[in-house]
Amino acid sequence: MHHLNKLDTKMALLEVKDLKVRVEEREILHGLTLTVNEGEIHAIMGPNGSGKSTLSHVIAGKPGYEVTDGQILFRGEDLLEMAPNERAAKGVFLAFQYPVEIPGVSTMNFLRTALNAQRKARGESEYSTPDFLKKVREVSKSLNIPQDMLKRGVNVGFSGGEKKRNEVLQMALFEPSLCILDEMDSGLDIDALRIAADGVNALHSPKRAMVVITHYQRLLNYIVPDIVHVMSKGRVVKSGGKELALELEASGYAQFEDAA
Amino acid sequence: MPAVQETVERVKRIDVDQYRYGFETLIESDKAPKGLSEETVKFISEKKNEPAWMLQWRLEAYRRWLTMTEPTWARVDYPKIDFQDLYYYSAPKPKKTITSLDEIDPEILKTYEKLGIPLREVAMLEGVEPKPGEEDPARRKIAVDAVFDSVSVATTFKAELKKAGVIFMPISEAIREHPELVQKYLGSVVPTSDNFYATLNSAVFSDGSFVYVPPGVRCPMELSTYFRINERNTGQFERTLIIADKGSYVSYLEGCTAPQRDENQLHAAVVELVTHDDAEIKYSTVQNWYPGNSEGKGGIYNFVTKRGDCRGNNSKISWTQVETGSAITWKYPSCILRGDNSRGEFYSIAISNGYQQVDSGTKMIHLGKNTSSRIISKGIAAGRSQNTYRGLVTAHRKATGARNFTACDSLLIGDKCGAHTVPYIEAKNSSATFEHEATTSKISEDVLFYCIQRGLTQEEAVGLVVNGFVKDVLQQLPMEFAVEAQKLISISLEGSVG
């Protein structure tokens, strides 16, 4: 972060060390290392199938992945020892590449149930109904989400863009300390992209870090990263400043295929 | 739906394999000798001070029953029941006529308190009236008839109902006080010869509720009966008869619990509903009999015959049920759509977990012209349970313009359970339109993980997803029941995943 001078010691929020992950007997991540400090915005780019979503799932604790080697620390604590809902309560949030639909469960009810579950797990008091409604109204207004949408089943019949906005809404509501956004820009039109990105930027704070997974440099015009990583074949093969994204856009991933 | 939140909390507090209502009340009881014979039937009739016609009716049913055999067509499997090894009548002692709640054994009152059932109408009248402008449906008045083992122990709000002209009393009292009504309607929907369990019930039923709503009256409150089986080796055979006369309306709620026991207990009830012209009955059940433990030991055998007769034109009967309990459920609340333009509805949530076996559904018999029916069934199977929907929709030759819509959705949790849909459709005239939709799905891992990533535990996530799945049906329940049902759904799915 440019406004921090060198004497500031940055707190590491997320440390992924030499992570190896298998899915159905096949190794997908082959020793991945990544450190994200508080207040930083990281972008992860890389070709289809390079393991970006896999990494985000393993950090969030999705079942079905076998970690065969390496470590993931969150504020120095072993994340892999925690149940996925504990990780959520500790502040790990994943905006999914493909958000699911939950028929019959209104979005409003879902938001409230989830928020209170997290607060309870942290030993905080639950929100009262009026406080909760006030908060949701504020946040949804800033994201241009109509109240009517919140009455509908979670993501049921939502357009692609609406689903993504609903992810950002939850992020804004839960105020996590680590936000992983898996292709939040896919399926968004230009206006929706700007609104969603503004929502994300509004959450940017010295204590909060973002990991933005994307294929397109365009998103990074709105959410400006401190560090860009290139992933290929299950590893981070190059890291650099935001200009790396521009370079990639110009020349593609071919140059990294050999490095991987 | 804040109740989801409550569900979630309650699930957290309760251990798997713990049935909340599984306590036993230690009271002395007055039992008929074990086994079934003409003597048993006479004993029951005598205990109830019944008139001679009633005893005759019972004895005819008993003789008929001797010639019948247990049905085997349902997809349920259980060891043969020894009908001579049961008690057919058990009443809490001391046995004297109860005139006010104060004379009820305090132990029984305590039981109902534990169940969360307010028998003290005083308590209900004081401090629970919503303030003007403040609609609090969860605190509406409900008249309760509580049946403990074989007898009705208390009916509340009698006076207020009487003012409206509504008769709501134990059927044993109605037999003595309103013989003309009982004689006219009893067995007119479910004849004594109907089926093995209904016939058995006709011979030995001990109590239950009776409701008569006079013409043009909208019953001023929900009527409710709570059944509780307490005694060991006691069959519970209650009989409910509800009549809605022309242009009247009544909503009736039924709830059930039983203590936790190793042996199986038998429950074989009969419910008869009659609606005359322009009348409507809404009948809601939350069935939570003891389902047996996680190894499949114990639990209630629930063999129930429920049938409504839309006898008048433009009349309507609506069944809503939430079935979470019982080791075995054999139950098909049905509607005979006799009157022209009459309408039958069946909304059902049937949840099975552990080793439970559920075979439930409905029959819609279209006899009158332009009759319509709607069936929404949600089956949820978890653990090693089997959950079958069995439905019959028929249109008689003269039932022109009959319409039915059926939607059966099944949700599977885990891969050791089964869901089955067995619809029979039969139209004897070409103007009938029957629509049938059915889906079976597995609870999605991705959906569960999505919820868990947002902070919910696995069980909370299952509870939330299942409550979403059954929402259409929950909405049919009166508010206070819907809240209770939502809690039950989550509790009954404990330990179903992971």
Ligand SMILES: Nc1ncnc2c1ncn2[C@@H]1O[C@H](COP(=O)(O)OP(=O)(O)OP(=O)(O)O)[C@@H](O)[C@H]1O
């Ligand atoms: N459940 C699974 N079973 C088998 N293979 C899987 C599974 N999940 C991921 N993979 C494989 O792991 C590899 C990495 O997939 P992942 O979804 O992480 O890629 P990605 O970088 O997010 O790609 P995209 O840019 O297309 O979203 C792919 O080859 C994929 O097919």
Ligand SMILES: [Mg+2]
């Ligand atoms: Mg991906």
